[in-house]
Amino acid sequence: MLQATSLTEGWTLRHPDGPLPAAVPGCVHTDLLAAGLIPDPFLGRNEAEVAWVGRRGWTYERVLDAGSGQEQTDLVFDGLDTVAEILLDGRPLGRTRNMHRTHRFDVTGLSGRLTVRFASAYAEAEAVRGRVGERPGAYAEPYQYVRKMACSFGWDWGPALVTAGIWRPVRLEHWSTARLARVRPLVTVEDGTGVVELRVDVERTRVEAPLAVEATIDGVTARAALDGTRGAVRLRVPEAELWWPRGYGGQPLYNVELTLLHGDAALDVWRRRIGFRSVALDTSADAHGTGFTLVVNGERLFARGVNWIPDDVFPSRITRARYRERLAQAAAAGVDLVRVWGGGIYESEDFYDACDELGLLVWQDFPFACAAYPEEQPLRGEVEAEARENVVRLMPHPSLVLWNGNNENLWGFRDWAWEGRLAGESWGEGYYLGLLPRVVAELDPTRPYTAGSPWSGSWDHHPNDPAHGTHHSWEVWNREDWAAYRASVPRFVAEFGWQAPPAYATLRRALPGERLAADSPGMLHHQKADDGNGKLARGLERHFVPPHAGDFDRWHYLTQVNQARAVAAGIEHWRSHWPVCAGTVLWQLNDCWPVTSWAAIDGDGREKPLYHELCRLYADRLLALRDASLAVVNQAAERWSGRVLLRRMSVAGPELGRAELPFTAERRTVAVLDVPRELRPAGPEEFLVADADGLRATRFPAPDRDIPYVVPEYRVALAPGGITVTARTLVRDLLLQADRLDAAARADRGLVTLLPGESVTIGVRGWKTPDAHAARTALYCLEPPR
Structure with a gap:
């Protein structure tokens, strides 16, 4: 049976001050941070102070002993970022230039000092650009010339921190006769039956050995012989439960296991979870x-x-x-x-x-x-x-x-x-x-x-x-x-x-x-x-x-x-x-x-x-007010019927008109209701409110700068697990910035608009010392210009 030995421990990073402990998976930046040799690039303008890290080469090392009682041992890197030369006691095992794939090297019977020598991704990108010619891009950095996470080079929301390192796990795999090189599960649904066809590719050490695969899912088992290095096995799960996106149904997952066999001896096992669904x-x-x-x-x-x-x-x-x-x-x-x-x-x-x-x-x-x-x-x-x-x-x-x-x-x-x-x-x-x-x-x-x-x-x-x-x-x-x-x-x-x-x-x-x-x-x-x-x-x-x-x-x-x-x-x-x-x-x-x-x-x-x-x-379910209509959006699985309360309001407080309109929105549909002409706001001092089944939509016909808001008045009181705010006037876009009370505090809601006399309770977790006066200092809402 294939045996895997993790190689995430015992790595060092070469540094002019001497070898540093290296975390694998990790990268140079995180190792230098852990050693206190660079400042946190997320703070202040430290990003610029560490730009040099991405411009030079780095070397990781550890001792490797690949001995085992099996016929072959592979050194497997799940992710190398990005341009690397791998050596064992100075002898090259291979080179890599892609962060997005795994790399496998035969190290059967070898031991010694394993070295992973990373070149700067900048150097590689610039060399490739010199070979293939200049190409345009949205940014000046040369990210399109190297198969690396492009946003490492910076984006319009991200810093330029060009990484290098063993960024995903590394291990030794010891095996004999054959191993599973690739398993492709083709999952379909046929007339209510879940079908999974497992297509298999193997790597062999012994060409003549007869091989088979056996697969199991939900109590169903099937077996098939391999033809050389390939084969397939098909499983059917009657009345399989369908996997659905959230809001449409459940997410049942099935454990599927495939075993590579030589006679009755298990050589390798592949295990995954799948879900039965169709997509188009x-x-x-x-x-x-x-x-x-x-x-x-x-x-x-x-x-x-x-x-x-x-x-x-x-x-x-x-x-x-x-x-x-x-x-x-x-x-x-x-x-x-x-x-x-x-x-x-x-x-x-x-x-x-x-x-x-x-x-x-x-x-x-x-x-x-x-x-x-x-x-x-x-x-x-x-x-x-x-x-x-x-x-x-x-x-x-x-x-x-x-x-x-x-x-x-x-x-x-x-x-x-x-x-x-x-x-x-x-x-x-x-x-x-x-x-x-x-x-x-x-x-x-x-x-x-x-x-x-x-x-x-x-x-x-x-x-x-x-x-x-x-x-x-x-x-x-x-x-x-x-x-x-x-x-x-x-x-x-x-x-x-x-x-x-x-x-x-x-x-x-x-x-x-x-x-x-x-x-x-x-x-x-x-x-x-x-x-x-x-x-x-x-x-x-x-x-x-x-x-x-x-x-x-x-x-x-x-x-x-x-x-x-x-x-x-x-x-x-x-x-x-x-x-x-x-x-x-x-x-x-x-x-x-x-x-x-x-x-x-x-x-x-x-x-x-x-x-x-x-x-x-x-x-x-969503209510959306437009200039002269209300959209009743129903993405639920059931019909939505009821009555919507429409109110024409003055920003000064009084209600100027109202109507109740019946509506029906079938499942996964949108119903559109006309707003009666007499309820449509006549100017910037008026607005429209729609309420149905606890949902609300508002429509203010003018920019806030043109609305004659009154000075908002409201009362704040502590409530179990948070605060209650009661409005005396219109309070538009009330927001509790709970993190101003305590860096660990979070509010359970964001912007809320209250009509005169209405209340809202805002839950707050992580607030160590609740205090109504302090809460008021962290409350914001729209106000008239000062």
Whole structure:
């Protein structure tokens, strides 16, 4: 039987001051941090102080004894970041140049000093660029010339911290006769029966040995002989329970085990969990253009999605528990789809396991983003090898429903002046429209593939045409007011978003001792977007009287309100146009460090007001007020019937009119009600409120700067597990910033609007010494200009 010996202990990192203890999995930065030799690059402007780390080579070492009683021993690295030479007692075992794949070396009977010598990823990228020629990209860093996590080189939300190291586990594998080299589970559902076909490839030491495989799932067992190095075994599970995305059904997972046999002797075992479900992508043409609708188990979905970036600049620090926490936050917000963005990595099994369990659909980008990628060697062979390996590695996960060729590269070729600069040179089209769809079709035909995001389906339409396929909506953030989200109905909005700073306690930790201001040195360093603060300021000016210079607290609150408002404007509008629009994927769920960004959860894991707004926007049932109508959005499995209370209100307090309207929204549909003309607000001093079954929508017809708000008055009292706020006047967008009370404190809700006489109880956990007066100092709401 194959035996594995972990090699995660006993490593050292060479350093001029002497060898340092090295953590494996890990990277150079984390080892230097642990030794106190570099400052924390997340704090202040320390990022610049450690830039030298990515510019030099590094060497890891340990003693290796590969002796065993078996016929072969392999040294297996699950991940080397990125350009490395592996030596044993100075003799080369091999070289690597790809962070996204495993590497295996025959070390049978060998022992001695194992050395892993990393070259700078910059040096490799620059050498490849010199060989294949210059290619355009969104950033000056040379990330498209090396198969490494692109955002290591920095992004418009991330620092430039170019890593090196043994970033995933390493082990020895001892085996005889044969081992399982690859197992591909093709999982389908046929007339209510779950079917899994396990296609097997083996590596042998003895060609003549007769081999077989035996597989078991849910009490069903099947056996098949291998023909040379390949074979297949098919299992049928009658009345298999279907795996569903969250909100549509349960997530039953089945343990499947396959054993490689020589006679009655077990040589190797493969174990995974699978789920039975069907998945399709409907891209058929219709009266509105070309659709893009995910279909799971025959059910057409409006995808409530978020984009996912690596949760840490140093991915080896992301534990199984941290993946689970972050993804559970997504599920709790109503998210049912997570897009693994193409400037990051193929995530660890822990990520996909959590998605399987939580019912989160996974849209997986291949790692290409925002650049023209050369298709010459040495890159082409590495791209194919990594694609083949990772398609097979991730196939067992029922949560994985879509392969995507790249992020924004097809769009970039058409709109970002690449075509002229390339002058006929390769730029990645051959990957996205040739190599990658061929690999997916060959290895994983049970899942759909799309060439890119955005992508209209063919060159017959502009790649980012909102009427065809997927659309990225960035003109709004970059140049327009967020009200412009309501001007169009894309078929599927795969990226859109609005910036805001992180939570106050996150800023205080990241910028110790700094007097916070929107343009203070640390704040500017932790704002990576091009003209990010300018766009934040212009976004505020369109809606609010700007806060006084130096009033950081008000600026911080208003930018977070504006972020939540912007995203709400888009999602309410697009959800109300289902099924023409079939999904929204917010940019972005998470951050990899403390930064002003588009994230709903900041780099310290704290929820912004946007996160709590997502809980409302992505709930099964949603009310969305438009100028003259109310959309009753029902994504639940049952019909929603009832009566909605519409009230025309004065901001000064009085109710000016009301009506109760009956409604019925069938399952997975949207009903639209006309707002009676006499209830439509007549000016900026009026607004409309809709209430039904505990849900509320409001519609203010003017920007806040033009609304004659009264001075808000409210009472604050302690309540079990939190506080209760009772309004005497209109209190719009009330927010408790619980982390101002205690860095560990979290509120259970975000922005809430109270009418006169209404109360809300805000739960607070992690608050060590509850005090009503202190709570009042952490409460913010909209006020008349001072």
